[in-house]
Amino acid sequence: MTLGLLSQYVFNGLMLGMIYAMVAVGFTLFFGVLDVIKFSHGDVLMVGAFTGLATYLGLQALGVDSPLVQLLVMTVVAALAMGLLGALIAKYLVLPLRLAPPLNTLLITLMLGSVLREAVRLFYPQGSNPKPFPRLLPADFVSFGAFTLRADSMILLLAGLAAIVAVHLLITRTKLGLAIRAVAQDAETARIMGINFEFIVLLTFAIGSGMAALGGLMNGLYYNEINFGMGLLLGVIGFSAAVIGGLGNIYGAILGGFLFSALQSIGAVALPALFPGTSTAYKDVFAFAVVIIFMAWRPTGLIAEKKSERV
Amino acid sequence: MSATLLSVENVYAGYDKADVLQDVSLAVAAGSITCILGSNGSGKSTLIRAILGLTKPRRGRVLFDGADLVGMPTHRIVGTGIACIPEGRKVFPKLSVLENLQLGAYQEGDQGKIARRIEQVFGIFPRLAERSAQLAGTMSGGEQAMLSIGRGMMGEPKLLLIDEPSLGLSPRLVKENFAVIRRINELGITVLLVEQNVHQTLAIAHHGYVLSQGRVVASGTARELAENAEVRAAYFG
């Protein structure tokens, strides 16, 4: 393999890892505050990406053609809209089911995911076809011999990093973050402290869902295509990443995201090398197989957390 | 010391179907230490939960400073000036001592006031000052008890509910904690103290109630309760 190809794999792996980490952080936040798995998370990411696309088309129709402005407005609209959607899901689906068996929440959010998917497929114009996503980032690149650095990829990586760092700072440095951590550790005692439990839960769902929207936009900007089913695999991978990292632990979720994409890259490179004739398409099979073996070996994930030690 | 700060009127509350508290009425005079005595399972914690809105009373009223707390969400009830040192201390194990204290003043927006109260708590419990950056879960039971008490003071409440502070502590620590509770009361904070430890409780309380199977079966001044032979025989052994 050439150095150029290798650098491409590394870059692609980092990009995917960042997106997975952004999805996984949502899963881990929701589980942290409410002990629930919200299975519609991947589809919220997809709706976020479509919201961004629709916003772009709207801006174009209005004659706004500066890519920077388009990008900023798309990001803000998609993140806010998905934040709102996340809060609504928490208020009307997840919180009312808090005292029911956890399986019900899982089932309801699983169904909600299908509803979101089908809604986009049916109601977005030609929603069942893949949609081209605009190239809004500068396409410049610098080459160091065989090694190429693309500006758009760098910007996406940095933006993803900034989003994750921002969430991290919010959780660890602000009063709201302190309240989120308190609710995650002991919801009842948090209420005794005077924390508005419901507000914190809605806020957490909004943050996680806003992150998913950003992940969806990153995905669209990177591959320049989105489709109504994109959230399915991303949701499963994000969930796996969160579980690998030890559900409820933010650092674990980020680590899990990058680990999963590393596994995919290894699968894509190593499998064809070891077994000539195998396609790189087996990379997901490889990655999931390793995750399954890993889970059998360490059921509590990389960073084992006791029930009382979340977030 | 005559005005009533908290009055519980004919409260019924419980979990699932059966009522744990049945027709419970009591009054806490402003400035006092009022105690609730009762054996394990008599409904003391349920009473505290009912006041805080964690277990909603099915019937009855809880009047605090003239307002009925029944039906209010817990964070609003706390906002009226009630704090609680819960049974089993319930410090946040993965948060530092300082963060635990900050949470006690969650509804206070004035950073200066919070800083002054932290200094006040550190003055009472110098041990907490030494360990301010330590995670609460890594501290000893006695230190967690100090933290839980300090956290309860951080909101500078009008009324402090304390649920079995002596639970699981050595006699020496129990004594120290009761001395601190008295000090807190002398700072002007009204205390509702729930306990099984009769002697030490009556030694610092002004007034008390005895709860048995969810009903108030005796009440009076601390001295009256201490001298009540029936009460002693029935509940204190």
Ligand SMILES: Nc1ncnc2c1ncn2[C@@H]1O[C@H](COP(=O)(O)OP(=O)(O)O)[C@@H](O)[C@H]1O
């Ligand atoms: N969460 C709960 N769910 C169901 N029953 C409970 C719960 N908590 C307490 N009880 C029951 O309520 C009664 C009173 O309990 P509690 O108020 O904790 O008593 P105390 O604090 O005086 O020991 C007991 O019979 C107990 O089993």
Ligand SMILES: [Mg+2]
């Ligand atoms: Mg109790």
